[in-house]
Amino acid sequence: MRSVRRTFSSVVAVEEMSFDAPPGAVTALVGPNGSGKTTLLLMLATLLRPDAGAINIAGHDPVAAPREVRRLMGWMPDTFGTYDNLTAREVLQFVAAAYRMPRPTQLQRTTELLDLVRLTEYADRPVHVLSRGQKQRLGFARAIVHHPTVLLLDEPASGLDPGSRVELRGLLRAMAAAGTAVLVSSHILADLEETADRVVFVAGGRIVAEQSVTDLRRTEDPAPWRIRALQPDRLLAALTGYGVPLGPVDDQGAQIVLRGDRDAAALLAALLRDGVPVASLAPVSSVLESRYLAINEREA
Numbered sequence: 001m002r003s004v005r006r007t008f009s010s011v012v013a014v015e016e017m018s019f020d021a022p023p024g025a026v027t028a029l030v031g032p033n034g035s036g037k038t039t040l041l042l043m044l045a046t047l048l049r050p051d052a053g054a055i056n057i058a059g060h061d062p063v064a065a066p067r068e069v070r071r072l073m074g075w076m077p078d079t080f081g082t083y084d085n086l087t088a089r090e091v092l093q094f095v096a097a098a099y100r101m102p103r104p105t106q107l108q109r110t111t112e113l114l115d116l117v118r119l120t121e122y123a124d125r126p127v128h129v130l131s132r133g134q135k136q137r138l139g140f141a142r143a144i145v146h147h148p149t150v151l152l153l154d155e156p157a158s159g160l161d162p163g164s165r166v167e168l169r170g171l172l173r174a175m176a177a178a179g180t181a182v183l184v185s186s187h188i189l190a191d192l193e194e195t196a197d198r199v200v201f202v203a204g205g206r207i208v209a210e211q212s213v214t215d216l217r218r219t220e221d222p223a224p225w226r227i228r229a230l231q232p233d234r235l236l237a238a239l240t241g242y243g244v245p246l247g248p249v250d251d252q253g254a255q256i257v258l259r260g261d262r263d264a265a266a267l268l269a270a271l272l273r274d275g276v277p278v279a280s281l282a283p284v285s286s287v288l289e290s291r292y293l294a295i296n297e298r299e300a
Helices: 037-044 066-072 088-098 103-116 132-143 162-177 189-195 213-217 232-242 260-273 287-299
Strands: 002-008 011-017 025-030 052-054 073-076 150-154 181-185 198-203 206-212 223-229 246-249 253-258 278-283
Touching: 002 037, 011 037, 011 206, 025 037, 025 162, 025 189, 037 150, 037 181, 066 073, 073 132, 088 103, 088 132, 103 132, 132 150, 132 162, 150 162, 162 181, 162 189, 189 287, 198 213, 198 287, 206 213, 206 287, 213 287, 223 232, 223 260, 232 246, 232 253, 232 260, 253 260, 260 278
Parallel strands: 025 181, 025 198, 073 150, 150 181
Antiparallel strands: 002 011, 002 052, 198 206, 223 253, 223 278, 246 253
């Protein structure tokens, strides 16, 4: 997409956004509430027309050729949105029929997907009795009924338990490995860091940064780390002796500031060499969270 813009009356929701979400990769869309992420996804999903700019989905313009785009795209909005009196099985069969799948294929695909998202035992229950997490899993299955080549997801992990979130990460990675272009918006940044290949940061309706997750992990920006030891007094004395500034201290260790993995490795080696029984050393937050907070602070 290039130079895409969308307004609602006097409010500019999306302003001059340009980025690529390539096949075979998971691209994450990260930003605070009101930053334009959902508006952007709605335009990509053919549900809103941009005021300006160009969007290309697998070779098709969603404004000029919405049917072609919908044929190739899977869309999972942030709310489930379906007929609540239908059962989970009926929802998937309904969507499969809308994509003109032959009846035997509808039945087979429905069975496969219910098993994939662990809803087989709930297959014949109406949607309105499903939990939030179960509806999310059904929403994901609905989005991939037709084996899309492009997949858009808005807050797919919302309401999922930790096990289901791990499963979702695996499914998205598998789809990307098979060549699907996956674009996902989420506030669960730890999950995105484990799933995404590239991150697009959005604020105020604009793209403010783009970076690969690999490059994020190589960052040497100062960030808070938490260190614990079996003998906290020895740990604090050693850190003071090394000239490491101490943040909050408790009865197990302290928070310190390091410049990435190299500084952490060097500090850990020094502590072990000096006989300090270190129990753990880890970032306080993920590198994606740290980058997100830094960008938000800069854009505020």
